[in-house]
């Protein structure tokens with residue numbers, strides 16, 4: 001016994017239009033470009049719209065020992081070592097960072113010494 005099934009399937013050659021996600025990404029980039037670092041001060045936390053997650057946040061502000069801090073420590077070690085620790089306690093000798101508390105995006109960074 002032979003079963004002959006002649007299935008005449010019509011060719012469904014319909015092409016669905018593919019939506020491109022690149023448009024959305026381009027919009028995000030333009031928002032980041034619009035963000036100006038002049039909004040930032042380095043005295044403490046700042047309230048702004050995070051360019052990373054586009055939420056209104058108060059930045060997480062932190063000071064850290066930067067290149068200038070350690071350069072001053074080394075200079076003081078050579079010149080007058082009992083005071084070598086002083087730059088580590090002076091905020092104006094340190095680098096400052098603004099971080100978004102929600103998405104951890106580094107919104108602004110002030111480096112006193114940059115290579």
Ligand SMILES: [Zn+2]
Nearest residue numbers: 050053100103
């Ligand atoms: Zn964010």
